[in-house]
Amino acid sequence: MDNIRNFSIIAHIDHGKSTLADRMIQYTGVVDDRNFQNQILDNMDIERERGITIKSQAISLPYRAKDGRIYTLNLIDTPGHVDFTYEVSRSLASCEGVLLLIDAAQGVQAQTLANLYLAMEHDLAIIPVINKIDLPSADVERVIEQIDSELGLDPDTHLKCSAKEGIGIEEILEAIVERIPPPTGDTEAPLAALIFDAKYDAFRGTVITCRIFAGTVKAGDTIRLMYNNATHRVEEVGRFILTREKRERLAAGEVGYIIAGVKTVSDVRTGDTITLDSRPCAKPLPGFKEVKPVVFASIYPIASDDYEDLAVSLEKFKLNDASFIYEKDSSAALGQGFRCGFLGLLHLDIVQERLEREYDLSIILSVPSVRYRFTLRDGTIVYVDNPTHYPEPMSIIKSEEPYIRASMMLPERYLGAVMKLCMEKRGVNSILNYPNPGRAELIYEMPLAEVIFDFYDRFKSVTQGYGSFDYDLIDFRESTLALLDILVNGEKVDALSQIVHRERARARGLQACERLKEEIPRQMFKIAIQGAIGGEIISRSTISAFRKDVIAKCYGGDISRKRKLLEKQKKGKKRMKMIGNVSIPQSAFLAVLKSDTE
């Protein structure tokens, strides 16, 4: 166990986390240069393109240190977005230390700080690493000063590197060995393994990634998942060295995988504890919580013929994304589809993109919603996450919406702007702290619906990227709600309906009409867009018709060229949804939620 180090790299976005990981992988010789592909750990296309890590990953790097001994360095990669904070916390719970990576030119940024706090919560050893020292704009002295003043860390502990140029990598590996403590844990005790990721493999079923805190596990053991007491027979255990490498057993302190005939990733929960059925541990490892979707939206195929394909694709998709849930749904305007639950808007975005890209589907997403709670006259309580199921207004005696506690860290100079934004978003009960000079911690209680409604983008914009934001769901609170419908040329489009706070209804209605006006292309006739509550029209906008599109010349016999142009247009049109006589593009459905950028 003394030869094991479990660590993560944490950083603000674009500070070079993936590049450093790549360089360490190369340095330790796990992959030869010929087979090297940038951002090895981000193996979904979408991760590589967006430069973000969506799922957690682990890789074991064999490293011969200067002391002559061979160490196993387990690098645990973490997702980097507020929708996935829980996954990050489970990954960090599996580590003893972190590399806190800071861009030499940009210095300490919002996520640097947010990540540092997460690491501190887990009592991890922290090694500050200044990256990109080769840049002409690098200001290493300033960053060292920030490590002291803004992060409150010992500035002498910093390392310097350029991951891009491969400078300083060995020093980092040595520091991991020297400064991050080896894991502790009793190999003789009952098995306690923390699940921090699960992936679906078409041949082997679910591959569980975990950190063993106590005991050992090997093929043939019967394991028990503590949250639901399900038991499975272990087929194989091992480590990840880019690909899976089978091992006889995994013991306390190690990070690796377990294959145990678990059918889908939904059968396991991130943060759950695995123990042995024959000799269970007394209690699960701390920190487990069931992740529940908080944002809901319906997915419809653009062409109704694609419904079956969509059903099959969602089923496949679900195999690898336990936090995504769905059930059948139907819309008067859009036909048969599915109601889906997501961890947040980014998660929703990612699901949409992956369905389109990996499953080649053209889909429409309805306007996202949170889950509301209504108490009806007859005493029943109903939860509604779909505006289509909004109860008959006369039957409602109490309506409630979910509230969150939002924690924000930001430089003091943005405090006024952020407080204004939070108030606009119906924030209450604020608490203000100053953990470091110049830096403020602001806590607000806010309706979740306001947060999914473009809060995050605006927060980033008013803090110019220096603010970090995290939230926890707290409870349901009473609220006056209303159902805002959108009519396109007099026809109600249920997939554009939203449940809104009564006082905000008019503003939201106006905003929706304006956004739709921007998103829906002009057509051969005028399109009227109206927002309505009950039967009352509260807002409207008009998209004027275009009046000329025909090309003057169409002869010389070259009809084919002209036809090809039209065929292309027709294909584009097929990617829009016909509602009544109006073609509505995909983008319109999400745009309704976004306000004008200021």
Place this chain on the structure above:
Amino acid sequence: MTDHPEAGNPPGIYIHIPFCVQKCGYCGFFSVTDRGLIPDFLTALRSEAFSYREQWNRFDTLYIGGGTPSVLTADDIGCVLDIVRSAFTITPDAEITVEVNPGDIHAAYLRGLRVAGVNRLNIGCQSLDDETLAFLGRRHTARQSGDAVRLAREAGFENIGIDLIYGIPGQSISRWRETLGNALSLAPDHLSCYQLTIEEGTPFAERRRKGEVILPGDAIQADFFLMTSRMLEESGYDHYEVSNFARLSETQSRHNKKYWNHTPYLGLGPAAHSFDGSRRWWNTRSVDAYIGELAAERLPVAASERLTPDQLQMEALFLGFRTKRGVNLEDFKRRFDCDLVQEKGKLLERLREEGLVEIWGGFLRPTRAGMAVADSLALI
């Protein structure tokens, strides 16, 4: 109404004369300026025409376009007609058109064309105002345009068409109205009014990228289009196709109508397109290659495509909506097994309310405003 479609009608023949004195900045049609190639071109044309003798026989229209056919001498045009007549049967009442540049023609030239058998002239005036002509880079003047029409009349041409271009950057609607008035005073039998479009690969396309040429937006284009239609129809010209107006039904371009109703046509010369009812093919866009291939006894075909029923259907729609008489509903149903009224009833009703289409005498036809959005109508 004449019969439609003219599927039983004889096909038309098009001959592309790929020569110009100079290239115009807006023109996307294929041509070269090396007139030394003309003799070899005529030889190649003969070979090409004769190689189609087996499949194609009788034609009732012949259209000599370009390029600039009038860079050829009247004798050369006569030679082209001889080639066609010796290879195929041209019906006695055939419409035989030559496109000419106003600056190229004089009385003797026109007499020569008459003698050769040309009975329809299409004069590429493009504008009747010198400023616009300069912008377009034309080598003739407004005065020459007017003179050309008068000379053609004097030479005995009874079917004269003139081409005009409008919607030019900076052109006001009143300036265009004035040009139209001048055109009407020449009393042409046919008018083609093309709204300027910018073709990829032309010098204008480059100027647009640089921001030097900016076309008016769709609302202004529509105003120009509708004004043109109204003014010419009020003066007795039938707006029978998006860009075409005829004084009498007999002076509509019989040849061009074949393109618009899927009548077969044979195209000869470089870059010419042909259509036999289900297959379309086109020749190489190189005079040298055209001459070379035919010298080697090969057809100079660059590519071809067999049209799927879906493609034919789309063409029938977009071509139909370009014409005033529209889409023949019975015929459409028979050809494509698609009852437009039944399948698109709700949308068509809406478009009718909007004043874009109407159903009249078994045809689904665009109104004047509908013709302006014919491309979108085709995508219903």
